Amino acid sequence: MFNKLTLKLIGTLLASTMILSACGTNGNSNGAAKSNNQPAPTESTSNAATETNDKPTGKLKVQLVGDFSLEDKTDPVSGQTSKGVKVLKDEFEKQYPDTEVEFILMGWDNYNEKTQTMLQSGAADVYQVPGITTFVEQGLLEPLQPYIDKDSFDLGIYLNGQVEGWKAMGPSDQDLQVYGLPFIGDSRVIVYDRQLFDDWGVEYLSESPTIEEVLEKASKMTGKNPKTGEQNYGLTFKGGDAADTVMNINESLGGQWGTGFLWKDMKLEFDSETMVQATDLLKEALKYAPEGTMAGQGAENFLTEKNNIAINLRQTPGFINSLANLGLEDRYQAALLFKNQTTGMGGMFAGSPFSxxxxxxxxxxxxxxxxFSGSEFFQQYMWEEQRSQSMPVIKAAENWSSVKEIGQMDIILKSMSQLWTPRYPYRSGQPRYILSENVERVMLGELSAAEAMKKAQEEGTKWLADQQ
Incomplete structure (x- = not known):
């Protein structure tokens, strides 16, 4: 009798337990479906969140620099509404229960100084640091290799060169180390107007042109357009970026900016034979450009229906948005920046990492x-909602239908994989401005290329010596 009663009680308890367990499963928030208008988590998200019971919790302060907004906002020009970074906050807090994300949003004005103050006071946990080198040198950022090793985190998810571009050296490092992971991609590409090439009967640019090819074709399209009779110019470039264009040409001629990373180890090569040659070549390019190029004038109609310039030597990736707004996607095409034939690299590395x-x-x-910032969820959000200030940094983006449907994106992603790494370290200090000033003086006819590069080398070397 006692045994029968015991068996009945055990059976009742087991049944109750199974019912409660089933109810708990149905109420699991992890099973909630994503809304159709938000990026869905994918397999790569597993790199960001491991299903364990000991996930870190607490409050996380994340600093963002740029045109970010917590809530949705509407662009006054295009009329399009983009989702705010609250989307990222909600998804992260969903993946990591008992956490709270607080964004600290700021513009680009004095962002380096503001970030410096925040780092010294511990105002945030995660920082967007395009100027990563300066902060690493001061020991203000955490080295990431121990975390990467602990989690066996796969850096191969990123486009080639994207991690290497942000490597830096701390006070006790003997070589370059990982202190940041990319989340905003950026690059520069050559952009040309196919309609003007057709008008002049000139063959389109190669996917990876040389400076000689560009100058030859630009010379053929400077003058009165044979079809419209309007004045055309072969090329243009941003005057303020002239030094970066010279450096890119220098790379294609087999040169480099110099060697070393820390100021104490740095050796500049501003007065090399290839740098002088590159400066002369850009001066030659001015013959095919509008008169006000160095003052930022003359290219106002580029990327529009009224354009009269065949080639732009350095264009930001955001040009794809302008083309989409104007319906000119088929008129303009992109080509890769010049590159060093030995290293396969060329062009200034750009973007932003998180540290x-x-x-x-x-x-x-x-x-x-x-x-999390390297997951497809995060990167698709940046691509769909923040395209004006970010390109994808992960290889998976190459297979997104929304990327494939934009003809110029193939070149943009390729260009991001060939940028010079690590990022030009001389640009973190005064040598950047010394080089820019002297290149500008050549373009304005005040100095010869040889004189200017000798002056840049002497002034830059002296500044480096003063940092010892």
């Missing part, structure tokens, strides 16, 4: 955010 502040009180959770 962990050395003073962060929640570094484990901050590391989870860095991994």
């Amino acid at each position: 962990i502040g050395a003073s962060s009180s929640n570094k484990d959770l901050a590391w989870e955010w860095l991994k």
